[in-house]
Amino acid sequence: MIDLHTHTTESDGTLSPVELLQLANTIGVEALAVTDHDTFAGHDQAALVKNAGLDLVRGIELSTRYKSRSVHLLAYFIKGQPPEGFSDWVAGLQASRKARNQELVAALQAKGIDITMAEVVQHGKKLPGRPHFAVLLLKKKYVTSIQRAFDEYLGESGVCYIPRDEPSLEEAVARIAAAGGLSSLAHPGRISRDPGVIEEYVRDMHKIGLHAIEAYHSEHHVRDVLLYTELASRYSLAITGGSDFHGEAKPLIALGTGCGHNLDINRSVLERLRLLA
Ligand code: AMP
Numbered sequence: 001m002i003d004l005h006t007h008t009t010e011s012d013g014t015l016s017p018v019e020l021l022q023l024a025n026t027i028g029v030e031a032l033a034v035t036d037h038d039t040f041a042g043h044d045q046a047a048l049v050k051n052a053g054l055d056l057v058r059g060i061e062l063s064t065r066y067k068s069r070s071v072h073l074l075a076y077f078i079k080g081q082p083p084e085g086f087s088d089w090v091a092g093l094q095a096s097r098k099a100r101n102q103e104l105v106a107a108l109q110a111k112g113i114d115i116t117m118a119e120v121v122q123h124g125k126k127l128p129g130r131p132h133f134a135v136l137l138l139k140k141k142y143v144t145s146i147q148r149a150f151d152e153y154l155g156e157s158g159v160c161y162i163p164r165d166e167p168s169l170e171e172a173v174a175r176i177a178a179a180g181g182l183s184s185l186a187h188p189g190r191i192s193r194d195p196g197v198i199e200e201y202v203r204d205m206h207k208i209g210l211h212a213i214e215a216y217h218s219e220h221h222v223r224d225v226l227l228y229t230e231l232a233s234r235y236s237l238a239i240t241g242g243s244d245f246h247g248e249a250k251p252l253i254a255l256g257t258g259c260g261h262n263l264d265i266n267r268s269v270l271e272r273l274r275l276l277a
């Protein structure tokens with residue numbers, strides 16, 4: 001069992017990189033990619049710990065824009081000293097997240113919600129994101145669940161939605177490749193549930209230079225996995241997979257095994273990916 005999509009307290013997960021590593025070892029995860037949003041810090045801290053037997057992969061998850069949709073990309077194997085430009089570019093993405101967070105606080109305050117940037121930062125610590133806002137809205141009883149915080153306020157159809165200044169998918173794919181990494185389309189099931197739409201996207205993204213598609217993910221049903229696997233082979237893309245573990249921030253998702261044991265990703269997925277790197 002491997003897991004190539006996880007988050008730590010360096011972004012919006014609730015386990016520290018070291019705790020994540022310990023959990024991975026305890027449950028027998030053979031290979032683990034730490035893919036925090038907009039930062040390598042989670043992976044890099046985990047990499048300082050001696051952990052014989054566990055294959056740790058350097059990853060990152062980036063929010064990009066494609067055909068006016070927000071699309072998440074995973075990048076793997078970008079080295080510690082990426083060619084000049086990639087780290088600065090990622091720092092710019094963090095700045096755009098901070099600017100969005102400021103606007104989001106103002107938008108929520110304008111709706112009469114009692115929330116301050118200081119509270120968000122205190123809660124989100126390293127890299128505050130919308131899940132941290134959602135927890136605060138829940139704690140303050142403005143909503144009855146995390147999902148409702150997104151539906152009513154924070155998500156694309158929420159009243160306080162603030163689009164982020166995201167790079168285009170094309171730019172992100174090109175920068176990842178230039179930095180020696182591989183790009184994978186994260187949780188394609190979230191883009192659309194229409195197989196025709198996904199096929200069109202995957203076909204076009206392959207032409208742009210996308211390397212892989214995340215066929216296995218906690219939110220994918222068996223029929224989704226079959227579709228993404230078939231599309232990957234049709235358009236010559238590799239396959240990746242992971243739980244998108246966030247700890248208590250997404251309590252239904254278990255490391256390695258996903259939602260209700262819907263994942264058991266074979267090590268060969270990573271081995272094939274490595275052949276392309
Ligand atoms: P951010 O990176 O701060 O824009 O937050 C993005 C994160 O918020 C995603 O990785 C998801 O975990 C979560 N998220 C975004 N939209 C939704 C939604 N509609 N419902 C639930 N969670 C969402």
Ligand code: ZN
Pocket residue numbers: 007012013037131246
């Ligand atoms: Zn997240």
Ligand code: FE
Pocket residue numbers: 061072186187
């Ligand atoms: Fe994502």
Ligand code: FE
Pocket residue numbers: 005007061244
């Ligand atoms: Fe994720």
